Amino acid sequence: MSELYNHLLKQIVTFQYQLNSYISTTIRNLNDENILSTSLLVLGIAFLYGLIHAAGPGHGKALVAFYFVSNKSNYKKAFKMGYMISVIHAISALIFTFGIFYILKTMFRKNFNEMSGIAMQVSAVMIIFVGLYLIYEAYKSKKVKELEIKPSSKSEYAVAFSAGIVPCPGVMTIVLFCIILKQYLLGILAAITMSIGMGLTISVAGILSILFSKKAGSFLDTKGYILEIFGGLLIFLLGIFLFTSVGHK
Amino acid sequence: MKFIISFILIFNILYAHPHTFIEVYPTITVKNKMMQKIHFVWKMDEMTSSMLIMEFDLDSNGKIDKIEQQYIHENYFSTLIDYNFYTDITINNKITKFPNPKNFKAFIENNKICYSFEIDKKLNIHKTIFDFGDTDFFIAMILKKEFTKIIGATAVVSDLDNDFYFGYRLELK
Numbered sequence: 320m321s322e323l324y325n326h327l328l329k330q331i332v333t334f335q336y337q338l339n340s341y342i343s344t345t346i347r348n349l350n351d352e353n354i355l356s357t358s359l360l361v362l363g364i365a366f367l368y369g370l371i372h373a374a375g376p377g378h379g380k381a382l383v384a385f386y387f388v389s390n391k392s393n394y395k396k397a398f399k400m401g402y403m404i405s406v407i408h409a410i411s412a413l414i415f416t417f418g419i420f421y422i423l424k425t426m427f428r429k430n431f432n433e434m435s436g437i438a439m440q441v442s443a444v445m446i447i448f449v450g451l452y453l454i455y456e457a458y459k460s461k462k463v464k465e466l467e468i469k470p471s472s473k474s475e476y477a478v479a480f481s482a483g484i485v486p487c488p489g490v491m492t493i494v495l496f497c498i499i500l501k502q503y504l505l506g507i508l509a510a511i512t513m514s515i516g517m518g519l520t521i522s523v524a525g526i527l528s529i530l531f532s533k534k535a536g537s538f539l540d541t542k543g544y545i546l547e548i549f550g551g552l553l554i555f556l557l558g559i560f561l562f563t564s565v566g567h568k
Numbered sequence: 569m570k571f572i573i574s575f576i577l578i579f580n581i582l583y584a585h586p587h588t589f590i591e592v593y594p595t596i597t598v599k600n601k602m603m604q605k606i607h608f609v610w611k612m613d614e615m616t617s618s619m620l621i622m623e624f625d626l627d628s629n630g631k632i633d634k635i636e637q638q639y640i641h642e643n644y645f646s647t648l649i650d651y652n653f654y655t656d657i658t659i660n661n662k663i664t665k666f667p668n669p670k671n672f673k674a675f676i677e678n679n680k681i682c683y684s685f686e687i688d689k690k691l692n693i694h695k696t697i698f699d700f701g702d703t704d705f706f707i708a709m710i711l712k713k714e715f716t717k718i719i720g721a722t723a724v725v726s727d728l729d730n731d732f733y734f735g736y737r738l739e740l741k
Contacts, residue, residue: 347679
């Protein structure tokens with residue numbers, strides 16, 4: 320398992336390294352004559368980059384997996400959740416990048432690191448609350464003996480917002496690179512296409528955990544609340560882990 | 569049990585993933601199986617470099633001047649001691665603290681920020697291993713055989729088998 324994982328990690332890193340280099344060279348080669356074809360190429364690479372980038376550790380996949388493994392849901396909701404996270408991720412990255420660039424201009428990287436740290440802590444606290452809320456919901460459902468529990472859309476939005484609020488440094492880097500080269504529109508479009516790619520990968524994490532939940536179907540029908548409490552607890556611990564990790568940096 | 573293992577795995581590799589790529593170019597001179605001179609050049613990816621250049625090259629002359637060098641060294645390079653300069657040196661099966669880097673220089677080459685520095689330490693090639701990687705996995709260190717320049721020995725580059733981040737290993741034969 321470890322060897323397989325390491326091999327997968329190597330492939331993800333290698334692809335990203337190549338795409339990162341390819342995307343910067345392509346944007347730099349943009350001129351009046353090739354603007355349309357090169358822009359389309361950049362957007363295509365950005366989509367692929369997002370797809371692979373989100374396959375690496377992070378981007379709320381664990382949160383989504385914990386959520387869906389403990390709450391009965393369908394694939395459509397997994398897609399919705401994946402795309403909600405990636406849209407919030409992209410908007411957050413665009414606001415941070417343009418904000419920091421135009422307000423502060425210098426010390427970009429330092430300020431980005433600081434602001435990213437604050438956003439991560441906010442996200443961690445929100446994740447802790449989502450975990451507590453899910454545990455409470457599961458406990459309540461056990462009490463009223465509701466075996467068929469439908470997760471409220473309130474908790475879905477909370478999960479998506481908690482995971483998405485941390486701006487993706489990958490998106491920020493591309494946007495900033497475009498700003499520096501005065502390709503503003505391309506920067507925004509690249510952030511959007513990269514997010515579409517990331518959304519697809521995050522959705523797959525949700526779908527896989529729904530598949531897992533379905534396999535444990537009979538268990539869910541009788542003692543589903545145990546899995547829900549466990550899922551809520553994992554999300555809670557995830558928040559604590561994130562909060563303490565950011566605090567140590 | 570599989571369920572728990574899978575989630576613990578996801579839990580541990582949670583939120584870091586490489587956003588910056590650094591190519592490592594080691595130049596090592598070997599004499600009588602001992603490393604006499606160890607020199608590294610790090611070349612950062614173009615997108616990260618564009619951000620750094622914006623901050624480092626204060627007079628926007630496309631060069632890193634003396635004052636800018638000092639600023640980078642104090643505020644950026646020196647702080648990497650907390651990360652052991654993304655390089656674990658194993659001597660006699662023991663990971664050692666990264667020696668204080670000497671002759672640091674930052675420069676811009678092909679739109680990339682590069683760091684050049686040396687290690688002043690004589691090391692036996694058979695008892696020394698260099699592992700490049702960031703345990704936080706925010707940075708990906710990239711080492712290829714063609715990046716190495718070894719005088720008096722042969723470089724062996726292999727994948728570094730870590731559970732939660734990816735890196736490269738350099739050994740000399």
